[in-house]
Amino acid sequence: MNSNAVIAIHGGAGTILRASMSASAEADYHAALNAVLSAGQRVLADGGSALDAVSEAVRLLEDCPLFNAGHGAVYTAAGTHELDAAIMDGRTLDAGAICCVKRVRNPILAARRVLEHSDHVLFTGDGAEAFAAAQGLEFVDNSYFDTDARYRQWQLAREQQRPMLDHDGASLAAAAAAQRNAEPTPHEPIDPNRKFGTVGAVALDRHGHLAAATSTGGVTNKQVGRVGDTPLIGAGCYADDATCAVSTTGSGEMFIRMVAAYDVAAQMTYRQLSLEDAAHDVVMNRLPKIDGRGGLVAVDAQGNVTLPFNTEGMYRGFARLGGAPVTSIYR
Amino acid sequence: MNSNAVIAIHGGAGTILRASMSASAEADYHAALNAVLSAGQRVLADGGSALDAVSEAVRLLEDCPLFNAGHGAVYTAAGTHELDAAIMDGRTLDAGAICCVKRVRNPILAARRVLEHSDHVLFTGDGAEAFAAAQGLEFVDNSYFDTDARYRQWQLAREQQRPMLDHDGASLAAAAAAQRNAEPTPHEPIDPNRKFGTVGAVALDRHGHLAAATSTGGVTNKQVGRVGDTPLIGAGCYADDATCAVSTTGSGEMFIRMVAAYDVAAQMTYRQLSLEDAAHDVVMNRLPKIDGRGGLVAVDAQGNVTLPFNTEGMYRGFARLGGAPVTSIYR
Numbered sequence: 098m099n100s101n102a103v104i105a106i107h108g109g110a111g112t113i114l115r116a117s118m119s120a121s122a123e124a125d126y127h128a129a130l131n132a133v134l135s136a137g138q139r140v141l142a143d144g145g146s147a148l149d150a151v152s153e154a155v156r157l158l159e160d161c162p163l164f165n166a167g168h169g170a171v172y173t174a175a176g177t178h179e180l181d182a183a184i185m186d187g188r189t190l191d192a193g194a195i196c197c198v199k200r201v202r203n204p205i206l207a208a209r210r211v212l213e214h215s216d217h218v219l220f221t222g223d224g225a226e227a228f229a230a231a232q233g234l235e236f237v238d239n240s241y242f243d244t245d246a247r248y249r250q251w252q253l254a255r256e257q258q259r260p261m262l263d264h265d266g267a268s269l270a271a272a273a274a275a276q277r278n279a280e281p282t283p284h285e286p287i288d289p290n291r292k293f294g295t296v297g298a299v300a301l302d303r304h305g306h307l308a309a310a311t312s313t314g315g316v317t318n319k320q321v322g323r324v325g326d327t328p329l330i331g332a333g334c335y336a337d338d339a340t341c342a343v344s345t346t347g348s349g350e351m352f353i354r355m356v357a358a359y360d361v362a363a364q365m366t367y368r369q370l371s372l373e374d375a376a377h378d379v380v381m382n383r384l385p386k387i388d389g390r391g392g393l394v395a396v397d398a399q400g401n402v403t404l405p406f407n408t409e410g411m412y413r414g415f416a417r418l419g420g421a422p423v424t425s426i427y428r
Numbered sequence: 429m430n431s432n433a434v435i436a437i438h439g440g441a442g443t444i445l446r447a448s449m450s451a452s453a454e455a456d457y458h459a460a461l462n463a464v465l466s467a468g469q470r471v472l473a474d475g476g477s478a479l480d481a482v483s484e485a486v487r488l489l490e491d492c493p494l495f496n497a498g499h500g501a502v503y504t505a506a507g508t509h510e511l512d513a514a515i516m517d518g519r520t521l522d523a524g525a526i527c528c529v530k531r532v533r534n535p536i537l538a539a540r541r542v543l544e545h546s547d548h549v550l551f552t553g554d555g556a557e558a559f560a561a562a563q564g565l566e567f568v569d570n571s572y573f574d575t576d577a578r579y580r581q582w583q584l585a586r587e588q589q590r591p592m593l594d595h596d597g598a599s600l601a602a603a604a605a606a607q608r609n610a611e612p613t614p615h616e617p618i619d620p621n622r623k624f625g626t627v628g629a630v631a632l633d634r635h636g637h638l639a640a641a642t643s644t645g646g647v648t649n650k651q652v653g654r655v656g657d658t659p660l661i662g663a664g665c666y667a668d669d670a671t672c673a674v675s676t677t678g679s680g681e682m683f684i685r686m687v688a689a690y691d692v693a694a695q696m697t698y699r700q701l702s703l704e705d706a707a708h709d710v711v712m713n714r715l716p717k718i719d720g721r722g723g724l725v726a727v728d729a730q731g732n733v734t735l736p737f738n739t740e741g742m743y744r745g746f747a748r749l750g751g752a753p754v755t756s757i758y759r
Contacts, residue, residue: 224653322555
């Protein structure tokens with residue numbers, strides 16, 4: 098049995114909203130991250146697989162309205178929600194993902210079913226929903242994903258005619274300028290209008306296997322049909338027992354173009370870098386070359402954990418067997 | 429000016445159908461590949477960009493009914509066509525892709541528009557079509573993609589209750605057994621029932637820049653909504669002036685799990701392998717570990733070209749400035 102079993106999670110990265118920062122808002126986020134880590138820890142302590150631990154952690158993050166995935170997902174330009182998720186098993190390199198689903202309560206569970214019950218890796222749209230329905234997963238009306246906080250963000254984005262982009266430099270600057278004139282959005286330590294909202298988890302289990310999972314509602318006011326890095330194996334999610342498990346959050350398009358999650362594994366294999374050095378290079382050197390902003394959580398087969406980000410903050414944490422969860426928001 | 433400008437293309441890989449091989453069928457494929465290469469060559473000779481050359485080559489491959497992309501695309505389980513395409517510019521790492529479109533005549537042109545006129549990389553389904561419509565691209569009825577040959581393949585797959593899989597070992601064996609009892613499919617040197625149908629192109633232009641493009645109808649009798657490696661940057665398509673341009677064809681799910689296209693670039697960067705050695709390792713060593721079958725075409729910034737495949741055949745060819753196109757089907 099591997100005594101280094103560990104789980105790490107993230108809930109998005111971005112710019113710290115100092116204006117409206119409040120102790121109670123911070124405490125809410127720490128409590129939510131702690132609860133999710135504790136649940137993942139229990140799965141691992143009971144001898145459960147890394148795959149089970151990351152599925153459960155991401156399911157809970159989807160159900161929590163504080164994070165942009167599942168209930169609490171952002172709004173598209175059409176005022177709807179379109180959800181993406183992916184999961185990968187480092188033991189076998191099996192993977193499953195879905196994108197652009199509108200009525201599956203927990204997208205990560207649909208991705209898990211694709212991994213386990215399909216010869217395919219990725220399903221999109223109506224076909225993804227048909228697959229999830231045939232698998233007996235819980236369906237909800239699209240309005241189930243509504244929350245007041247995300248609705249206000251969407252209204253703000255529309256008023257500013259922001260093309261949904263939190264993610265390039267120009268849009269960030271425009272959003273920042275607009276933000277200074279706008280009502281501060283209360284109760285979120287990381288500015289929801291300049292946040293890359295994704296949730297994810299990586300784990301090493303007691304049997305020595307790795308897994309990664311990622312889920313998102315995308316970016317506020319996104320064009321219908323836009324797919325980011327989250328459901329793309331290699332970009333938003335990757336796991337291989339031989340190297341590491343990685344889940345990313347950030348400006349999705351740049352993570353796709355840099356094949357960010359897989360690049361951590363590639364640098365470990367081909368450059369013999371440590372997990373920390375490989376992840377640092379991707380987040381601090383490679384992604385910034387194309388203005389890629391965000392971060393990732395990663396774990397290797399020895400139980401090393403790293404949680405680098407190049408933004409002001411990232412909701413994150415990790416928990417080892419028998420230890421208290423450690424959660425953080427700022428640097 | 430770079431005098432090593434070159435274009436390479438593929439039209440799918442698979443098992444050679446010796447039973448029905450005919451000299452005239454072979455000649456048809458060589459002629460089609462030659463015509464596409466000549467068109468790409470003209471773009472490069474005129475000083476056009478690698479991006480223009482691969483766009484034009486893949487557009488022509490989509491329009492040619494011999495290949496599984498655009499007109500001539502395979503049928504889904506619902507008797508429809510769902511098309512995917514991706515393109516990447518090695519000069520900037522900009523990328524564009526669309527998946528699961530049903531009415532865009534040339535999916536590669538939609539991917540090109542995403543690259544050039546959107547901050548996003550990937551659009552799916554109705555959202556992808558809305559984007560293409562807003563860009564003024566040509567739309568057709570889904571039946572435009574119909575061909576008698578692909579319809580017969582679909583009927584055969586349905587009769588055999590094949591779950592659409594050409595791509596795993598068991599399904600290949602089952603298909604092979606069924607094939608022996610079935611009517612030989614005439615006029616295609618590579619067995620269309622055991623072929624990984626994709627088209628793609630890579631190029632180095634006279635300015636020293638690289639680009640890659642890939643397009644497909646997917647696999648016969650595929651479940652609605654299934655997306656393979658073709659539209660996924662890093663899996664089916666990758667280009668970076670610093671390393672290489674790659675377009676793949678094969679059992680898409682395995683190419684996704686191995687991040688096949690990007691892995692060629694990663695091995696060149698991180699292991700300092702040559703283009704040929706890196707591509708060989710991906711196709712001959714890494715993909716077979718998970719029963720990945722198929723091949724790729726790749727070019728580097730020095731004008732080296734490699735076209736490895738681990739199946740019996742791959743429709744392929746390349747053309748250098750001022751030289752006659754070279755086309756091949758078998759080993």
